[in-house]
Amino acid sequence: MTTAGSLTQKLHEFVMGQPCAQERHDPFVIAEETSERGSMIFGYVRTSSYQMDGCGGRTDVHDVFSLLWACVMRATGAASPILLSEEGFAGIEEEIYARWLVFEQIGEFNDGSSAKQRLLAHAAHAFHVLDNVIGWERIKYPDAAWKDQHGEADDIVASLNAAGEFKDFGEMAGRRECPDWLYAKSHKGRISVVVLPAECMFALRGALLAYRPSSTEGRARTSILASGLKNAISKNVVSTGLKYVRAIEDDEYQLPWRGLDVSPLDPVIIAIPLESHCVFLGAQTLVAVESECGLRQFEAERTKFLERRAKENAVFAADYLFQWPQKFDGSKFEDLIYALLEREPGVMWVRQASPTNERDGGRDFIVRWVVPVGDGAADSSFLEAGVPTPAKALNVVVQVKAINPSVGKSKVQDIRDTVERHEANGYFLIAFPQPASSLVEHLVALGKRGVWTNWWDRAQIETRLRKHVDLIARFADLVKVC
Secondary structure, eight states: OOOHHHHHHHHHHHHHTSTTTTSOBTTBEEEEEEETTEEEEEEEEOOOTTTOOOHHHHHHHHHHHHHHHHHHHHHHTSEEEEEEEEOOTTOOTTOOSEEEEEEEEEOOOOSSOOHHHHHHHHHHHHHHHTHHHHOGGGOOTTTSEEESSOHHHHHHHHHHHHHSSOOOGGGSEEEEETTTEEEEEETTTTEEEEEOOHHHHHHHHHHTTTOOOEEEEOSSEEEEEETTEEEEEEHHHHHHHHHHHHHHSOTTTOOOBOOSSOOTTSSSBEEEEOSSEEEEEOSSEEEEEESOOSHHHHHHHHHHHHHHHHHHHHHHTTTOOEEOOSSOOHHHHHHHHHHHHHHSTTEEEEEEOSOTTOSSTTOOEEEEEEEETTOOOOSSTTEETTEEOSEEEEEEEEEEEEOSSOBOGGGSOOHHHHHHHTTOSEEEEEEESOBOHHHHHHHHHHHHTTOEEEEEOHHHHHHHHHHOTHHHHHTTTTOEEO
16 A cells, blocks of 8 residues: 555655656756755746736736645645745736745655755756646747736636625636636635636646645644645635635535545545635635745644643643663663654754764754743743743753762853854753752853853653653653653
């Protein structure tokens, strides 16, 4: 049986092996900008008036092309992008002069390729699989035409305006020929609607074949994992998308909604989440609702889940006592700390700095950590009923030391230099089983001199393990319940 993961990997290997994989495929352009602070890889869509015109500087073309490209990239696991619009020269906000793709999540395939190589290859793949949807060879003047006043477009505008609170779908609507679609957009609602020929929609669903999502419902959002990428869709967004798909497709052609865990080839409405949009596909209708549906929303749902479970574990596992080995496997202990940090309230992300015991100045992790303003303690007391008090985000150097009977000051040197060298704002120490009193005094003194400091000892680690008892089974060879 082929799993979703193996299908994604096999498709990636095929994509990377194509002769044109590293070539540019307009209008799907992958670019890179480099500065002193590093490099950024991004995509953009921009067409020429020589090929086609109309619809406010080809707003429909830039909107639809970028949405289709982003959906294919998401389906293959290549990336989950943010779509950002560039206004036209006239400064009219409703017009899309170009569309930028910022790759918030880039797929990891462990094949030794760089992110740019992967994105180039998958942009080429998107160009080719969308040929049956768009028909690249047919896009040329004068065949590629836009018609503002069109009877069919007027009909869909009337249906869309009647379906909900937004009544401005007629301000930018019409028919595009070569490629063929009906297009309408509500600027107020940030909703785009595209009606494709049935054969083009079938081809589009085929281009998204690799998308095999798994989801779980929360109170307000549904979280999705597909091809290693993470998204979360608001239930309000789902309701909006379905409403406008159904407004266009009558009962004879209307597909049912069976949730998010469906294949693009199933005869149902499907939803493809991006970082900045959610795209719904019916029998012939594409509806794109602009809303945050990305990694940040997924992590917010994950945090709520972990907090709920931590509260339960704090009750049911309150009397757990732990047994540790006399000698640690340093890498496994760091893995445990990494897992605990990921679940710590206020932690936005954790990065491994280098392999265990490498001579990197003692740095083990870099953590982006939101802490209360004016507070030197990294606890979760500033989150009350899910509402943060005034807080600031810091880049924190985390070092892990496990030395019996205590971690002395001599084992943790040059803290201020380490923090400055890595352009961080704070220092956090894991001292197992405990820090020596001289080290505690040193950390407190640094805090008073403007370096944010804090630490966990054995008791702090065990308190967190009682909240996250699933980690005990995962690290059974390191820590046991006695």
